[in-house]
Amino acid sequence: MGNQDNGGSGGFIAGLVIGGALGAAIALLYAPQRGEDTRDLIKQKKDEYAEAAKTKASALSETAKSKASDLSDRAGDLTDSLKAKSAEVSDTIKAKAHDVTEQVKSTATDLSHKATDSLNTAKESAQQLVDKAKTAINTQKDAVTAGIDAGKQAAIEKKQELTETAEGSEAEAKPASASA
Secondary structure, three states, X not given: OOOOOOOHHHHHHHHHHHHHHHHHHHHHHHOOOXXXXXXXXXXXXXXXXXXXXXXXXXXXXHHHHHHHHHHHHHHHHHHHHHOOOOHHHHHHHHHHHXXXXXXXXHHXXXXXXXXXXXXXXXXXXXXXXXXXXXXXXXXXXXXXXXXXXXXXXXXXXXXXXXXXXXXXXXXXXXXXXXXX
């Protein structure tokens, strides 16, 4: 009972997964590649990190179950060896074994919830990155569309200017040829 693991490594792993996801997402957003490739890569990385988080959550859950099982087995062994003693001592040991089992179950449940929360956080972070990428792509698309529209308008204006200039030249040429 003196060697309790309070699950500190679970927080570290969650931080590692989230940090890795954010780092990868930032690297993807600044990478010089096509938007479609970036979106595909973001989706792939999101899936990879979600799978890694699920795997780690499963491993943490299995570890907690194993510890609960080990502690439960120890409590059972202690109870069997002490049954020969008085009923009062036997009842006390059973009560302590039950308390330990409940505490381990509670710890296992807490670890499972932490793992689930970490997974959900990773998914939300990945979705936010995808949404930001979509917004950036739409902004670029709007800028390109505005540029195309401005180019079309400039071409129409230039065509009108050239047409007016040509009509003016024809009008000047007709009176000169009529007087000759």
